Amino acid sequence: xxxxxxxxxxxxxxxxxxxxxxxxxxxxxxxxxxxxxxxxxxxxxxxxxxxxxxxxxxxxxxxxxxxxxxxxxxxxxxxxxxxxxxxxxxxxxxxxxxxxxxxxxxxxxxxxxxxxxxxxxxxxxxxxxxxxxxxxxxx
Numbered sequence: 001x002x003x004x005x006x007x008x009x010x011x012x013x014x015x016x017x018x019x020x021x022x023x024x025x026x027x028x029x030x031x032x033x034x035x036x037x038x039x040x041x042x043x044x045x046x047x048x049x050x051x052x053x054x055x056x057x058x059x060x061x062x063x064x065x066x067x068x069x070x071x072x073x074x075x076x077x078x079x080x081x082x083x084x085x086x087x088x089x090x091x092x093x094x095x096x097x098x099x100x101x102x103x104x105x106x107x108x109x110x111x112x113x114x115x116x117x118x119x120x121x122x123x124x125x126x127x128x129x130x131x132x133x134x135x136x137x138x139x
Contacts, residue, residue: 004058012042 015023030037043053059065 004061006054010038010040 013026018026029035043050056065
């Protein structure tokens with residue numbers, strides 16, 4: 001269970017909710033008492049990211065904060081790496097096919113493709129393919 005407690009730390013007044021006289025009086029009061037203003041971001045309760053913002057503040061306070069944009073960048077880099085690896089695997093499969101002779105016309109493309117794919121097929125799929133070749137239809 002977290003020890004994080006939401007605190008009311010700031011007075012936030014939405015300027016558009018003040019009349020001109022209230023705005024003037026508030027500015028005068030803050031100036032008279034030399035109340036410093038704090039640069040901050042306000043997330044109103046009816047905004048979609050309100051609870052998410054509180055959760056982020058809780059993570060910062062507990063030292064568990066992880067920047068989600070850094071995580072997105074890390075995952076995008078990993079995805080690019082895996083896509084590159086997938087391209088390399090396709091190249092490897094093509095090279096294996098070349099070793100089997102189809103890229104030089106020594107074996108038909110259909111036969112070479114079957115050789116590459118059949119090693120990956122389950123026994124049931126292989127039986128179905130052979131059954132269809134033999135005219136057995138949908139076994």
